[in-house]
Amino acid sequence: MMVYDTTHLIENKLSSLTDDFVAPSLVLEEIKGGKLKDYIDSIRDQIRVVNPDQKSLETVIRAAKETGDFDRMSLTDIHVVAVALMIGDATVVSDDYAVQNVCSHLHVRFSGVKIRTIRKEIVWKWRCTGCRKVFDEYVSRCPVCGHPTSRISVHTRDALSGDSQR
Numbered sequence: 091m092m093v094y095d096t097t098h099l100i101e102n103k104l105s106s107l108t109d110d111f112v113a114p115s116l117v118l119e120e121i122k123g124g125k126l127k128d129y130i131d132s133i134r135d136q137i138r139v140v141n142p143d144q145k146s147l148e149t150v151i152r153a154a155k156e157t158g159d160f161d162r163m164s165l166t167d168i169h170v171v172a173v174a175l176m177i178g179d180a181t182v183v184s185d186d187y188a189v190q191n192v193c194s195h196l197h198v199r200f201s202g203v204k205i206r207t208i209r210k211e212i213v214w215k216w217r218c219t220g221c222r223k224v225f226d227e228y229v230s231r232c233p234v235c236g237h238p239t240s241r242i243s244v245h246t247r248d249a250l251s252g253d254s255q256r
């Protein structure tokens with residue numbers, strides 16, 4: 091079972107879509123909003139729409155906050171990972187490093203197509219460039235001294251890849 095993000099649904103040729111292919115409705119809506127409406131209408135019958143349940147969404151949001159990727163993910167990204175988590179035996183296809191990082195954290199299989207997949211799972215934090223205070227969640231400016239923050243990786247471990255089991 092493959093769960094595709096928007097980029098991959100757009101870029102994959104019609105012939106390469108197989109029947110074990112699913113996407114959350116947010117992915118289809120993103121494409122419908124663009125100039126590819128005719129394309130999506132033509133493959134509509136081949137797409138199985140599966141939307142995540144609340145529990146999966148909450149788990150993915152919590153994981154994304156734990157790794158520090160939350161502010162880099164769209165709602166659609168979160169739905170894509172949550173659908174894979176809910177299905178269980180599924181692979182997320184995405185070239186987005188934040189999506190891959192969160193998948194690894196949740197032991198959800200992932201694969202990239204155009205670029206290499208991540209090798210290290212990263213926990214991101216934000217550090218004030220003034221007073222050096224470190225924040226677990228994204229803040230653009232330090233609430234203590236007002237300086238901007240920069241993103242730092244504070245912990246890494248080998249990422250689980252497309253070959254590993256969840």
Ligand SMILES: [Zn+2]
Binds near residue numbers: 219223235
């Ligand atoms: Zn500061």
